[in-house]
Amino acid sequence: MRAPLAxxxxxVLSVILLPFAAWIVTRKLRRAGVSALxxxxxxxxxxxxxxxxxxxxxxxxxxxxxxxxxxxxxxxxVLLPGAQFLITSGTAxxxxxxxxxxxxxxxxxxxxxxxPGPLKRxxxxxxxxAAVFVESELWPQMLxxxxxxxxxxxxxxxxxxxxxxxxxxxxxxxxxxxxxxxxLILTQNDAMAEAMVRMHxxxxxxxRGQNLKSFAGPLPTDxxxxxxxxxxxxxxxxxxxxxxxxxxxETVLAAHKLVMKDHPTAHLILVPRHPERGTxxxxxxxxxxxxxxxxxxxxxxxxxxxxxxTLGELGNWFALTDVVFLGGSLRPIGGHNPFEVAQSGAxxxxxxxxxxxxxxxxxxxxxxxxxxxxxxxxxxxxxATLLSDDAARARACTAAEGFAKAETGKLDTxxxxxxKALELDHG
Numbered sequence: 001m002r003a004p005l006a007x008x009x010x011x012v013l014s015v016i017l018l019p020f021a022a023w024i025v026t027r028k029l030r031r032a033g034v035s036a037l038x039x040x041x042x043x044x045x046x047x048x049x050x051x052x053x054x055x056x057x058x059x060x061x062x063x064x065x066x067x068x069x070x071x072x073x074x075x076x077x078v079l080l081p082g083a084q085f086l087i088t089s090g091t092a093x094x095x096x097x098x099x100x101x102x103x104x105x106x107x108x109x110x111x112x113x114x115x116p117g118p119l120k121r122x123x124x125x126x127x128x129x130a131a132v133f134v135e136s137e138l139w140p141q142m143l144x145x146x147x148x149x150x151x152x153x154x155x156x157x158x159x160x161x162x163x164x165x166x167x168x169x170x171x172x173x174x175x176x177x178x179x180x181x182x183x184l185i186l187t188q189n190d191a192m193a194e195a196m197v198r199m200h201x202x203x204x205x206x207x208r209g210q211n212l213k214s215f216a217g218p219l220p221t222d223x224x225x226x227x228x229x230x231x232x233x234x235x236x237x238x239x240x241x242x243x244x245x246x247x248x249x250e251t252v253l254a255a256h257k258l259v260m261k262d263h264p265t266a267h268l269i270l271v272p273r274h275p276e277r278g279t280x281x282x283x284x285x286x287x288x289x290x291x292x293x294x295x296x297x298x299x300x301x302x303x304x305x306x307x308x309x310t311l312g313e314l315g316n317w318f319a320l321t322d323v324v325f326l327g328g329s330l331r332p333i334g335g336h337n338p339f340e341v342a343q344s345g346a347x348x349x350x351x352x353x354x355x356x357x358x359x360x361x362x363x364x365x366x367x368x369x370x371x372x373x374x375x376x377x378x379x380x381x382x383x384a385t386l387l388s389d390d391a392a393r394a395r396a397c398t399a400a401e402g403f404a405k406a407e408t409g410k411l412d413t414x415x416x417x418x419x420k421a422l423e424l425d426h427g
Contacts, residue, residue, distance in 0.1 A: 003144075004173035010140055014115040021113055025090070029110065032092035041110035042090075044121030048107055051084040054424065057128035057151075059088045059111055059142075064213070064337065065134045066094040068157060071215035071408075073103040075415045080424055086126060088112075093311060100220065100312070114139040123149055130422040134212075136160045138168075140178050147181040152422040156414075157212040158187040158196060159356070168199040176200040184421035186210075186414070189359050210414050211339075211360060214407035218343045219315030226316055232300040233320065236265045237387045240317050240346075243273040243336045244327030248351075249281050251330050251376045253288040253305070258380030260304065263387055267301060269317045271308045273327060273336075278309030318344035322397050323386050325349040325379060335361070342369060342404035347396035349373055349382055369400035 029039040085106035112118035179201040186209025291303030329351030348370035364370035
């Protein structure tokens with residue numbers, strides 16, 4: 001099949017832009033403390049040798065996507081004891097978190113740029129037998145060139161925005177050329193499965209799968225950090241507002257002031273989605289008239305609010321409470337992953353804007369594991385009620401934990417389906 005004009009034009013453009021893209025991405029990694037050797041993995045230059053035997057390549061964009069497949073890789077490593085695994089991603093943060101939770105027989109590399117040179121070097125070195133792409137990673141050359149090596153391929157946890165779906169659907173020839181590489185496409189929900197077909201994916205290879213973020217497992221915790229935090233907090237009632245975005249902290253802080261009317265010693269652990277906003281958020285806390293301590297200053301929890309403006313420590317804060325509010329939901333951002341909260345044994349509160357996890361929140365609400373709130377008044381009332389009513393809080397936490405365990409039980413089905421589609425059951 002001859003490549004459509006749009007694809008050929010894209011290839012030419014990628015060659016022209018490669019020097020600029022290479023400079024930008026390697027500079028960004030170097031600024032994040034990544035060595036020059038590893039930063040040049042983005043140009044397809046491997047920093048380690050390829051292991052022998054069957055190699056299965058998983059490619060994810062960043063933190064959430066990367067962590068969502070670790071449990072799946074771990075399960076596949078049990079079902080395929082002779083297989084080796086390569087995980088690629090694009091950010092320094094994702095690389096660090098993957099390194100901390102690396103599955104058996106797996107290695108991480110930074111993903112090659114979507115241009116001929118980097119991809120040729122990458123594929124020549126790694127020679128993957130199968131490739132699995134996560135969520136919205138539809139890089140045209142990466143997909144077509146991988147397929148040309150003879151590797152079997154799958155797209156898992158497929159999720160694209162409405163804008164992306166519409167954009168791909170308008171480019172029918174290009175979309176068909178790109179999506180035809182997949183032997184199996186597993187989407188997060190039925191609506192996404194229908195959207196993939198509208199995008200010209202082969203209908204017979206598209207099916208609803210499972211949101212892989214439900215398999216990620218509890219977030220890691222640090223015993224020393226938890227000991228210090230618990231000693232500082234004593235018996236104070238605690239709730240967490242996690243992954244908040246600009247414009248949401250004001251609502252959360254107003255809610256906390258309402259909570260403190262019923263629980264004067266109540267403590268809020270506020271975890272902004274982007275820690276670099278720490279100074280801005282600290283000012284918001286001061287503007288609300290609340291005393292605060294700050295993680296990046298080396299403080300322990302104290303005052304009315306603890307600003308936890310670091311990465312990779314969310315598991316610690318979840319472990320300190322039974323009540324977690326998830327941000328990205330008071331504004332039309334789409335919400336954040338509720339499975340991490342449920343797996344920690346806490347109940348979930350969220351705003352109404354949860355379209356990225358609509359089916360998940362609907363199921364959790366039905367199970368009594370989550371509640372949606374409209375504004376500061378609603379959020380404050382829900383938190384205060386949960387902190388006051390031990391029995392209701394225990395029921396909500398038990399429901400959340402049960403929901404998480406039920407979802408995790410579906411992992412074997414997904415792993416088996418993937419192994420069969422990628423023809424690894426005989427490899």
